Amino acid sequence: MQERKVDIAIIGAGSAGLSAWHKARQYSDSVVLIEGGEYGTTCARVGCMPSKLLIAAAEAAHQAREAGGFGVRVDNVAIDGRAVMTRLKHERDRFVDGVMASMRRIDGAGRLQGHARFVDSHTLLVGDHTRLEARTIVIATGSRPSWPDAFAGAGDRLVVNDDVFDWDDLPTSVAVFGTGVLGLELGQALDRLGVRVRMFGVGGSIGPFKEEALRRYADRTLNEESYVDPDAKVESIEREGDEVAIRFIERYSGQCLTEHFTYLLAATGRQPNIDSLDLGQAGLALDDKGVPHVNRFTLQCRNADDSPSHVFIAGDASQQLPLLHEAITQGGIAGNNAGRFPDVRVGKRNVALAIIFTDPQMATIGASRTELEERHGGCDAIATGEACFEDQGRAVVIRQNRGLIRLYAEYGSGQFLGAELFGPRIEHMAHLLAWSLEQRMNVSRMLEMPFYHPVIEEGLRSALRDLNTRLKQGPPITERCMEFGPGD
Numbered sequence: 001m002q003e004r005k006v007d008i009a010i011i012g013a014g015s016a017g018l019s020a021w022h023k024a025r026q027y028s029d030s031v032v033l034i035e036g037g038e039y040g041t042t043c044a045r046v047g048c049m050p051s052k053l054l055i056a057a058a059e060a061a062h063q064a065r066e067a068g069g070f071g072v073r074v075d076n077v078a079i080d081g082r083a084v085m086t087r088l089k090h091e092r093d094r095f096v097d098g099v100m101a102s103m104r105r106i107d108g109a110g111r112l113q114g115h116a117r118f119v120d121s122h123t124l125l126v127g128d129h130t131r132l133e134a135r136t137i138v139i140a141t142g143s144r145p146s147w148p149d150a151f152a153g154a155g156d157r158l159v160v161n162d163d164v165f166d167w168d169d170l171p172t173s174v175a176v177f178g179t180g181v182l183g184l185e186l187g188q189a190l191d192r193l194g195v196r197v198r199m200f201g202v203g204g205s206i207g208p209f210k211e212e213a214l215r216r217y218a219d220r221t222l223n224e225e226s227y228v229d230p231d232a233k234v235e236s237i238e239r240e241g242d243e244v245a246i247r248f249i250e251r252y253s254g255q256c257l258t259e260h261f262t263y264l265l266a267a268t269g270r271q272p273n274i275d276s277l278d279l280g281q282a283g284l285a286l287d288d289k290g291v292p293h294v295n296r297f298t299l300q301c302r303n304a305d306d307s308p309s310h311v312f313i314a315g316d317a318s319q320q321l322p323l324l325h326e327a328i329t330q331g332g333i334a335g336n337n338a339g340r341f342p343d344v345r346v347g348k349r350n351v352a353l354a355i356i357f358t359d360p361q362m363a364t365i366g367a368s369r370t371e372l373e374e375r376h377g378g379c380d381a382i383a384t385g386e387a388c389f390e391d392q393g394r395a396v397v398i399r400q401n402r403g404l405i406r407l408y409a410e411y412g413s414g415q416f417l418g419a420e421l422f423g424p425r426i427e428h429m430a431h432l433l434a435w436s437l438e439q440r441m442n443v444s445r446m447l448e449m450p451f452y453h454p455v456i457e458e459g460l461r462s463a464l465r466d467l468n469t470r471l472k473q474g475p476p477i478t479e480r481c482m483e484f485g486p487g488d
């Protein structure tokens with residue numbers, strides 16, 4: 001057993017861990033980055049990037065099929081599943097190579113391979129080869145897919161996102177369980193790529209939406225193209241021959257059907273990789289799920305006696321917002337404070353922003369209306385503005401005129417506080433709104449910003465004007481065309 005002593009140990013060489021490493025190195029040369037699995041990060045290997053590559057192929061197929069609506073004939077759209085997966089893996093590997101190249105810039109002594117766990121509050125056992133003592137420690141161990149026991153019936157036909165991106169060819173059929181962000185992104189993409197897909201959820205939730213109006217609108221819109229049952233009644237899941245047999249109540253007919261699928265894809269959430277860290281040995285205060293108590297602005301954990309700990313936690317492991325940009329921000333703050341300890345500093349956290357790459361896209365910015373009502377003292381404190389994309393000029397032009405957006409602001413101050421968006425190319429509008437929220441802009445000020453014509457963002461202006469009217473800070477919209485041009 002090797003014995004080593006370092007200033008700062010970072011557990012996990014994912015996006016949060018790498019970000020922490022770069023910050024920590026500004027304070028000390030004695031920083032070690034420990035990785036127990038494969039290098040390359042979840043984002044590049046099995047997360048953001050390969051999923052977006054699959055979605056991009058699906059978009060190409062969809063556009064080809066939809067071309068007829070413009071009077072452009074594209075006959076016989078055929079999907080070459082092997083070619084789709086070959087491109088996906090080729091580009092995915094290039095993204096992973098990029099991460100590996102930056103990993104290689106960390107010298108050999110700065111890297112340690114093996115699964116880490118706490119032996120005591122300052123000591124980690126890495127694999128069965130190294131006992132590592134560290135002055136401060138950053139936990140950046142990410143998360144992994146989780147699913148209910150009932151899926152065991154699918155046997156080896158049960159797959160998760162990691163498996164999808166290793167396929168050499170597209171399968172014939174997939175039952176997607178989970179109508180959250182991952183299930184909808186992958187389910188819709190596979191469906192558009194010619195795979196027979198059914199998507200099953202529980203409790204009615206669709207993607208990230210908290211607003212019932214958006215949830216219902218999205219449910220209806222997605223079902224125009226795919227089978228999505230967010231409140232599915234699934235009676236049994238069994239491995240049969242080479243397939244998985246699923247008995248369920250069909251949403252529209254109410255009939256009990258048994259259908260066979262090549263795979264069951266579990267997209268039912270992720271759990272933090274903290275259960276095998278022996279956190280009890282670290283002396284940390286843990287919640288009932290075993291997640292350390294952490295200060296959101298310093299990423300510093302607390303000890304069981306409520307004193308501040310020398311342990312920090314970042315990224316998916318912290319169970320805050322399991323998103324890439326959050327992992328990087330949190331890793332930076334945690335690495336900075338691990339280096340400065342005990343003189344920790346409050347880090348800059350951005351406003352919440354999530355974008356889901358379905359078509360239409362989904363996004364949430366800031367807080368939901370319910371959260372805002374709680375925070376600001378009841379429903380009377382918050383105004384909602386709305387716009388629908390069915391008649392919006394640019395959306396009609398590109399034949400993507402489905403969508404509904406809702407924006408929230410505070411009465412009195414008129415300050416913009418949050419939004420839920422469902423609509424075409426909403427990723428850009430989501431950024432405008434997140435940036436406005438960062439700048440603490442009020443709705444009148446946002447309306448003073450330039451809007452080009454004809455663009456999707458004119459739909460945002462309509463929602464802002466509606467919001468301003470409801471805040472009683474502006475006149476109602478009377479004649480849209482006369483004021484702004486056709487299709488505002």
Ligand SMILES: Cc1cc2nc3c(=O)[nH]c(=O)nc-3n(C[C@H](O)[C@H](O)[C@H](O)COP(=O)(O)OP(=O)(O)OC[C@H]3O[C@@H](n4cnc5c(N)ncnc54)[C@H](O)[C@@H]3O)c2cc1C
Pocket residue numbers: 011012013014015016017034035036037038039041042043046047048049051114115116117140141142143161182273276277314315316317321322323324325327
């Ligand atoms: C399919 C999919 C699509 C996604 N799409 C998006 C998207 O479009 N946009 C977005 O913002 N986010 C997206 N995400 C989320 C995003 O990928 C994650 O939030 C982000 O990658 C988390 O980074 P991390 O550093 O916390 O974890 P990771 O990158 O998973 O790093 C954790 C590392 O810790 C290692 N480790 C774990 N335990 C130990 C241990 N005990 N000892 C040593 N090493 C250990 C692991 O092997 C791993 O390498 C997606 C996720 C998935 C699954």
Ligand SMILES: NC(=O)c1ccc[n+]([C@@H]2O[C@H](COP(=O)([O-])OP(=O)(O)OC[C@H]3O[C@@H](n4cnc5c(N)ncnc54)[C@H](O)[C@@H]3O)[C@@H](O)[C@H]2O)c1
Pocket residue numbers: 148177178179180181182183185200201202203205206207267268269270321322323354355356357
């Ligand atoms: N575009 C993006 O940013 C993006 C894309 C994909 C994944 N991600 C990340 O990955 C994480 C995990 O995504 P996810 O969709 O797995 O989690 P999620 O928590 O968003 O959704 C899980 C869904 O599964 C449903 N569910 C739970 N048990 C079920 C069951 N037995 N049967 C059917 N449905 C069930 C839940 O009701 C929920 O809707 C996300 O939190 C997100 O951070 C992000």
